[in-house]
């Protein structure tokens with residue numbers, strides 16, 4: 347089978363690109379191993395809601411139209427929203443098709459799948475940045491009396507034993523799971539490394555509204571000092587809820603969650619925590635202060651200062667004067683460990699030499715280091731919001747310009 351462009355993956359990124367390709371009449375297919383919005387339908391826990399407000403669900407030619415723009419859709423509603431989008435734009439999605447290889451040919455790429463091979467001139471990798479859980483190597487040393495589960499396999503507290511739970515990782519996923527598990531009545535220890543603190547609301551507005559209007563989410567990949575570092579920054583401690591609650595460490599401590607430092611290792615049945623908890627929290631408080639300073643400055647310069655409530659600062663993160671540095675995992679205190687240590691992409695099918703030492707695709711703002719190959723959906727791909735729904739829109743609209751220019755160059759060189 348031959349087509350001009352093969353889009354790999356039918357999530358928001360693949361669909362956004364499909365819309366942009368159709369708008370330029372570029373012949374393409376979208377290969378999806380399952381069904382549209384598979385990650386939102388299958389890879390998330392039951393209670394997950396967007397942490398971005400519904401009004402920020404914008405895709406090329408489509409936006410949230412429901413009656414709760416300031417609310418936060420459930421994962422299943424996001425999946426429905428994307429399925430509706432796919433239908434509306436007539437995306438040529440071929441579902442139930444797992445891509446098993448992508449290799450270069452003389453004039454483009456051969457995309458192998460369990461349903462046959464496609465030959466094409468350009469490829470868009472939109473298979474997602476969060477395909478598999480990233481777990482520390484020392485996870486293997488956890489004693490067998492403790493059950494371990496990853497955030498990808500976690501669905502709800504009923505899956506867990508009745509005993510204590512240690513949640514490892516305190517970014518958006520970790521704080522949400524720690525809070526839910528604590529509310530189920532279990533004792534919860536939360537292991538906290540580097541994290542990004544964020545209030546749900548500030549000066550009467552959602553924090554995502556502020557970050558959008560103040561230009562924080564639009565900050566570009568070629569404008570930041572250290573893009574490698576920026577791409578590794580953990581997700582902000584946020585969750586969507588009807589109460590518009592803040593999910594920072596103070597909120598969790600108030601619920602009875604016990605904070606410990608970063609899990610540095612497991613040895614002879616002992617979990618060992620770094621002594622840096624206080625430092626990490628102070629750093630997160632400092633960075634939150636800087637974000638609020640940026641917002642306050644924007645409010646003044648944009649003339650909005652008078653129309654929102656007055657600036658204020660949040661209480662510093664409360665940390666025990668001597669948090670525990672070890673925990674005996676053989677003692678029965680912890681029955682389950684939930685790894686909320688992040689996710690990474692799976693490029694095991696990629697046979698083109700574009701992976702760096704860490705297994706990430708080498709690219710310049712989504713233009714991959716292989717002619718005619720493009721990447722979408724990765725953190726800070728082209729801007730801070732790149733891995734968000736709204737980022738897929740902006741990035742796809744940029745990358746289609748690159749992709750169609752490439753096709754034009756190819757076409758004009760072959761007619762010469």
Ligand SMILES: Cc1cc2nc3c(=O)[nH]c(=O)nc-3n(C[C@H](O)[C@H](O)[C@H](O)COP(=O)(O)OP(=O)(O)OC[C@H]3O[C@@H](n4cnc5c(N)ncnc54)[C@H](O)[C@@H]3O)c2cc1C
Nearest residue numbers: 355357358359379384385396397398445473474723734735
């Ligand atoms: C827990 C969590 C919460 C999030 N919350 C928010 C939020 O509130 N707001 C927000 O804007 N963003 C959020 N995100 C970030 C982002 O919006 C989602 O990860 C989103 O799913 C990314 O879309 P995508 O299209 O880039 O990738 P995905 O949705 O992962 O889509 C990739 C698609 O490719 C398919 N695929 C993968 N490999 C293959 C293969 N080999 N062959 C064929 N198909 C394949 C998959 O089945 C999948 O359908 C969250 C992410 C996570 C992990």
